[in-house]
Amino acid sequence: MFFASDNAAPCPPAIMDALVRANEGFAKSYGADAHMARLRDTIRTLFDAPEAEVHLVTTGTAANALSLALYTPPYGAVLCHRHAHIAEDECGAPEFFTAGAKLQLVDGVDGKISADGLIAALEGADRSVHAVQPSCLSLTNVSEAGTVYTPAEIAALAKLAKSHGLGVHLDGARFANALATTGATPADMTWRAGVDVLSLGGTKNGLMAAEAVVLFNPAKSWELELRRKRAGHLTSKMRYVAAQMEAWFEGGRWLDMAAHANAMAARLAAGLHAIEGAELLYPVDANMLFARLPDAAHARAKAAGAQYHEMGDGTCRLVCAWCTTDAHVDALLATFRG
Amino acid sequence: MFFASDNAAPCPPAIMDALVRANEGFAKSYGADAHMARLRDTIRTLFDAPEAEVHLVTTGTAANALSLALYTPPYGAVLCHRHAHIAEDECGAPEFFTAGAKLQLVDGVDGKISADGLIAALEGADRSVHAVQPSCLSLTNVSEAGTVYTPAEIAALAKLAKSHGLGVHLDGARFANALATTGATPADMTWRAGVDVLSLGGTKNGLMAAEAVVLFNPAKSWELELRRKRAGHLTSKMRYVAAQMEAWFEGGRWLDMAAHANAMAARLAAGLHAIEGAELLYPVDANMLFARLPDAAHARAKAAGAQYHEMGDGTCRLVCAWCTTDAHVDALLATFRG
Amino acid sequence: MFFASDNAAPCPPAIMDALVRANEGFAKSYGADAHMARLRDTIRTLFDAPEAEVHLVTTGTAANALSLALYTPPYGAVLCHRHAHIAEDECGAPEFFTAGAKLQLVDGVDGKISADGLIAALEGADRSVHAVQPSCLSLTNVSEAGTVYTPAEIAALAKLAKSHGLGVHLDGARFANALATTGATPADMTWRAGVDVLSLGGTKNGLMAAEAVVLFNPAKSWELELRRKRAGHLTSKMRYVAAQMEAWFEGGRWLDMAAHANAMAARLAAGLHAIEGAELLYPVDANMLFARLPDAAHARAKAAGAQYHEMGDGTCRLVCAWCTTDAHVDALLATFRG
Amino acid sequence: MFFASDNAAPCPPAIMDALVRANEGFAKSYGADAHMARLRDTIRTLFDAPEAEVHLVTTGTAANALSLALYTPPYGAVLCHRHAHIAEDECGAPEFFTAGAKLQLVDGVDGKISADGLIAALEGADRSVHAVQPSCLSLTNVSEAGTVYTPAEIAALAKLAKSHGLGVHLDGARFANALATTGATPADMTWRAGVDVLSLGGTKNGLMAAEAVVLFNPAKSWELELRRKRAGHLTSKMRYVAAQMEAWFEGGRWLDMAAHANAMAARLAAGLHAIEGAELLYPVDANMLFARLPDAAHARAKAAGAQYHEMGDGTCRLVCAWCTTDAHVDALLATFRG
Structure with a gap:
């Protein structure tokens, strides 16, 4: 993760x-x-x-x-x-x-x-x-x-x-x-x-x-x-x-890889959308998103080994790569949901 | 070459x-x-x-x-x-x-x-x-x-x-x-x-x-x-x-590779020493040497596809790498000798 | 002025x-x-x-x-x-x-x-x-x-x-x-x-x-x-x-000159205070003040030859020097008052 | 001087x-x-x-x-x-x-x-x-x-x-x-x-x-x-x-002043020319000259209060200004001559 x-x-x-x-x-x-x-x-x-x-x-x-x-x-x-x-x-x-x-x-x-x-x-x-x-x-x-x-x-x-x-x-x-x-x-x-x-x-x-x-x-x-x-x-x-x-x-490998990363971020955004208390800070247009999550969600994710930048006040940055998978995204969402 | x-x-x-x-x-x-x-x-x-x-x-x-x-x-x-x-x-x-x-x-x-x-x-x-x-x-x-x-x-x-x-x-x-x-x-x-x-x-x-x-x-x-x-x-x-x-x-790979390159330059220097009209400009301590050669020698080498820097007045720089071989050196010397 | x-x-x-x-x-x-x-x-x-x-x-x-x-x-x-x-x-x-x-x-x-x-x-x-x-x-x-x-x-x-x-x-x-x-x-x-x-x-x-x-x-x-x-x-x-x-x-000439310039700014500030529609933007602590004045006041002052920086929206900067006199200040105030 | x-x-x-x-x-x-x-x-x-x-x-x-x-x-x-x-x-x-x-x-x-x-x-x-x-x-x-x-x-x-x-x-x-x-x-x-x-x-x-x-x-x-x-x-x-x-x-004051300074340097050069053991290092074209003088000459000049740059080996730089006078030049030459 x-x-x-x-x-x-x-x-x-x-x-x-x-x-x-x-x-x-x-x-x-x-x-x-x-x-x-x-x-x-x-x-x-x-x-x-x-x-x-x-x-x-x-x-x-x-x-x-x-x-x-x-x-x-x-x-x-x-x-x-x-x-x-x-x-x-x-x-x-x-x-x-x-x-x-x-x-x-x-x-x-x-x-x-x-x-x-x-x-x-x-x-x-x-x-x-x-x-x-x-x-x-x-x-x-x-x-x-x-x-x-x-x-x-x-x-x-x-x-x-x-x-x-x-x-x-x-x-x-x-x-x-x-x-x-x-x-x-x-x-x-x-x-x-x-x-x-x-x-x-x-x-x-x-x-x-x-x-x-x-x-x-x-x-x-x-x-x-x-x-x-x-x-x-x-x-x-x-x-x-x-x-x-x-x-x-x-x-067209460069565009395929980028499109995949973007799709992973969209999947992540959709998942966050469904989480009570989670909030997206900006439109999710590409492969990177910023969200605010309850402290407990962060605590669970970190305990599970998820790595991402926290930026204070419950906000964080989440970036998807060409090699991020559905499973990675779903696992992260699962820790957030608790 | x-x-x-x-x-x-x-x-x-x-x-x-x-x-x-x-x-x-x-x-x-x-x-x-x-x-x-x-x-x-x-x-x-x-x-x-x-x-x-x-x-x-x-x-x-x-x-x-x-x-x-x-x-x-x-x-x-x-x-x-x-x-x-x-x-x-x-x-x-x-x-x-x-x-x-x-x-x-x-x-x-x-x-x-x-x-x-x-x-x-x-x-x-x-x-x-x-x-x-x-x-x-x-x-x-x-x-x-x-x-x-x-x-x-x-x-x-x-x-x-x-x-x-x-x-x-x-x-x-x-x-x-x-x-x-x-x-x-x-x-x-x-x-x-x-x-x-x-x-x-x-x-x-x-x-x-x-x-x-x-x-x-x-x-x-x-x-x-x-x-x-x-x-x-x-x-x-x-x-x-x-x-x-x-x-x-x-x-110790780094030293082995360097020693090999140095040895190739020494071989090259020894060969140049034996060529009539060739002259080394400086002591050859490592993997790089500077020489003066007759125009005809340069012309033959270049014609044979040898690549090196010429610096005017018949002088040139010759650099050996970790992958330079005896055969490379001998081939270059052969073109110089004519 | x-x-x-x-x-x-x-x-x-x-x-x-x-x-x-x-x-x-x-x-x-x-x-x-x-x-x-x-x-x-x-x-x-x-x-x-x-x-x-x-x-x-x-x-x-x-x-x-x-x-x-x-x-x-x-x-x-x-x-x-x-x-x-x-x-x-x-x-x-x-x-x-x-x-x-x-x-x-x-x-x-x-x-x-x-x-x-x-x-x-x-x-x-x-x-x-x-x-x-x-x-x-x-x-x-x-x-x-x-x-x-x-x-x-x-x-x-x-x-x-x-x-x-x-x-x-x-x-x-x-x-x-x-x-x-x-x-x-x-x-x-x-x-x-x-x-x-x-x-x-x-x-x-x-x-x-x-x-x-x-x-x-x-x-x-x-x-x-x-x-x-x-x-x-x-x-x-x-x-x-x-x-x-x-x-x-x-x-102590430096302090005397400075004190005089400050006093001139204070006099100017006091005069502006008394002008209908004039407003000081900051406390006037030294020899420089910033004010907002009606357009007509600016127009009269400029017509009378007063020189100072206008900064938009009726605001201006007025600076007093060691050689600014009561008469200079009063003359400027008079044009502002109209 | x-x-x-x-x-x-x-x-x-x-x-x-x-x-x-x-x-x-x-x-x-x-x-x-x-x-x-x-x-x-x-x-x-x-x-x-x-x-x-x-x-x-x-x-x-x-x-x-x-x-x-x-x-x-x-x-x-x-x-x-x-x-x-x-x-x-x-x-x-x-x-x-x-x-x-x-x-x-x-x-x-x-x-x-x-x-x-x-x-x-x-x-x-x-x-x-x-x-x-x-x-x-x-x-x-x-x-x-x-x-x-x-x-x-x-x-x-x-x-x-x-x-x-x-x-x-x-x-x-x-x-x-x-x-x-x-x-x-x-x-x-x-x-x-x-x-x-x-x-x-x-x-x-x-x-x-x-x-x-x-x-x-x-x-x-x-x-x-x-x-x-x-x-x-x-x-x-x-x-x-x-x-x-x-x-x-x-x-034309700038040119008059410059011409005067140049003339003083020429006078100085002429005087140095006549001194045994003195030597001018470069042609004296303007208001600045470089000379080599015997150590004794430098010693006398310095003792007499002359101020100029010494540059080693008996050499010095001498610069004339718009206000250098014949008397200044002659006095310096006199100390050099001893």
Whole structure:
């Protein structure tokens, strides 16, 4: 009963097999290998973006912070949701990579920036020399509350941002889950909605350690490469990172895995709904949910060995992974029900 | 005939097996897993350093730059060899991680800092407020010229550095090769010689992507952890990084692999010695050598598909890996001989 | 009728005379002159702090950002009021000087951090590796709302901060005004209350450009000096900065000027109180006040040439300077009254 | 007998008078005053550059570091002379302001970058992702050796730099002295020769503290303003900085003062030439010279109270100021002669 995080899950056998297959003989380092070349093509095709540039890193924090640095000068500000991962969970990585820009926190219910919140932030910004200048909007899909933006919602926010001269970043640590929820195409969820750069996360959806920065504006590519190297994120044996992601895309595996995780969260939500005294804090759009439960329910679950984050006042976060099963979910629900 | 770099080699089967074995069920993320705990103990034992702290990253640049940041404030200087990797091959990572410290380049033949060079740098340093303050000595073993410092040489340089208040970092991207050359213990090559922090490299010696920062002063551990997270180098599924390194140490595998690579370089050096017009630029202490060869020799080798770095004026770098064979070496020599 | 800012006022003749007197012959540069030596002694005596170190800069932003950098590592956070000058008016200088630390905004009415707000920030801080670590408390006295902390209030907040391991900075851009309001001694307002470093502002109280960083922990002095030089804030002809401040302290001139400016604000507040439809937004403790006035009042004042900041919704900021006169105040009130 | 530095000299009366005149009533802060407006026009006229933007700071280090930051990204390199002020005397300010770029040191005799040295640096630069990218050339006129580049020399170096895509910065801490030496116009020495941004120094030539950043590419102006504020270099009472410089340009005063200082250095050089055992290290082009003298000569001079920098091996630096007199020079020479 492990619901603490999708980043604690193992990799599916197909990924391990791909690693073993990639482990043949010498291969050029730093991304000049055949896996990387094929992966780049695959992503371009999947996103219907033949000009896009793709660069790999091994953590979501790196993907996010590097992306933001491309669109935010030191005297700039990133607009993001008050509870965004970049604001709360990266120990200041955006500030480090941008050389000291600010994050400007925007409000919005259910973990999603609202148009009103964004308008207030953009129009209320002090554009004098005494203040940092709003430079980049960062959205997260799936959001930190487990909710999902539709392509139309992203497009509306991106349009506002662009009308004020901002770049648009999408933190897609759980991008596949958002696609699975909405049925949107990768292109509709990103560049067609105005996204300039995507952190495309694989690690939370079954990969060992692989995240892609997808640049829809290829003019930023060389800068990204230099910043990546300088940050120590240019993996020498890149073939192993690329190979993971190749296998992940193969036959739509990434979406199947995400859809499964989402389905497990839906099952869990349905079960919680039926529990007296249990309450869901946000809509359950993807593979992660937040609930309030009676103390006794938590006590039973913990006693039974369930692992998940408690956040005070009876609230908790429950995350389903590609390998979470009906049995896992039902067992957890059973402990909660008592 | 691939002699371009040891970072283009595959991993030995034992490493892949370890990864597959580590891929069982859920495991706590961010280093709270059992592999990491065991690896920490292993390293403490190997280094006879029960208090040492161990933190993993996935690139040598990250290990180096994070280590340097612990000992070098923004208004400080790192003293390193004129041709050190940190000076020439990391796109300014030390400057990034230290928030703008300087590298002060020190001279010395055969890629090694000489005592005289270090004394000149230390005593010649401007200690007024107009200059950055020497803060950290960074040595590289195996050096960028393929030569090896003995523990006594390291101790002499570290003593000089410490008498001027500097910290001491050892870039051990090829640490195992240096141990294999000298037969020194890990402890003698590091903390007993005055080293405060070691970048212990696994990637160039058969691992997929695994480097350890070994802190002999555990008081710096929390700072290292925060800087690592902030730099995007806290891998979530740490078990896979730790598992690689566990298997690497198992039964002395790391030293066996390094010794083999060193032996291949020695074989190559002996062969080059016998070639009319070939010249070795530096002593061949480990698994990497630099040579000057007639143009015709290069032309034949390249025509035959040999891969290695040419550096102008007939010079080249040739690196042997854990999986380089006698046959590879002899084939390369044959093309050179014509 | 200039009420836009105290930094738009001229200098009193005594300051200009001091500059002219300092302009005799050659003097050692970078602070090795006699004016600086005397000023250091004067400040030590005034603060009853014989060990304090004093370093001059020429802007308040520099004094603040340098001070914060001494107590806040890049992976740290500065706790400050939501509307602190360092948060809203310095274009990210604290982030720049700290190499990317965060400002964590604390609530509190009337521009002052409340004990409850501080406790919430300290106890609610995520102390895991995923978050920046609270490192420094920055208070502003006079606050950005024109209110004043008593020494006891500062001591209570500093005690809380120190119990969590934070350093304490006081932004005293209008420090003299706060002393004039409370009658407190410099020592009681600073180190006896737990302040580690003070930005002692002269420019807003009659100087041309002179601010002192007063370090009550002299162990930080050399670091401050190096950071100051590196930031381009080590003025070569320091005698002119020191001479301004010498003349300012002479015979209690700094406190007299501050008391006068405070009295002018009190007169203005009293006059506003008597105006139908006028409203003061905060207690008027020092030389700066915030008011809401009918549109017609603003229109009359502006038409008559009055200069001050309007902040929307009929609100405005009115600042009195050392040279503001009864006549200036009465004239402004007359236009408001119509 | 003060020859330690031109930054230890007082200001001429005209400057003090201008300050006193500027000290009338309230004036808008942060550069919105009438002095700044007039000064901007004056500089545009003097440089025959009606589009140039002018921003003031109070130290040369700030002017240089801010200028470099406009043309050098964090992953870039500034090419400068091995002994440039930015390399040796600013405690890493360029690294701080650029967020960690490197200075790449270029050789050249007599303190001036040679075309060969620059070509070697440009063509030898590693343009791979593993190295920082040459981004800006910084020249110093008057050089740190007291020599002067002609406009033609600057143009030749700037052309080389631009052919490789670099920006061109001129550190003109002693710009007026270089103009006085060559008789060149400000335009010929700067933008007509390919200079993009000039640090125009006033402090070493008689001002209290005033340096102008002159941007010949006005598109960089807003970025400069934000960086200046963020660095704490936006002086609030800017009128006093602008007024100094206004008075300096008045009637060609800046050039007269510089010409006088140059003449004093020439007189000193001529006198040294006649001293047995004295030797000039570089051509004496402006107001600063470097000499080697017998120990006895130094001993006599020091005993007589002469102040100047000794640099080891009998060498010293002697700087003449706008207020150095024939009598000062002759007195120093007399002590040297014994």
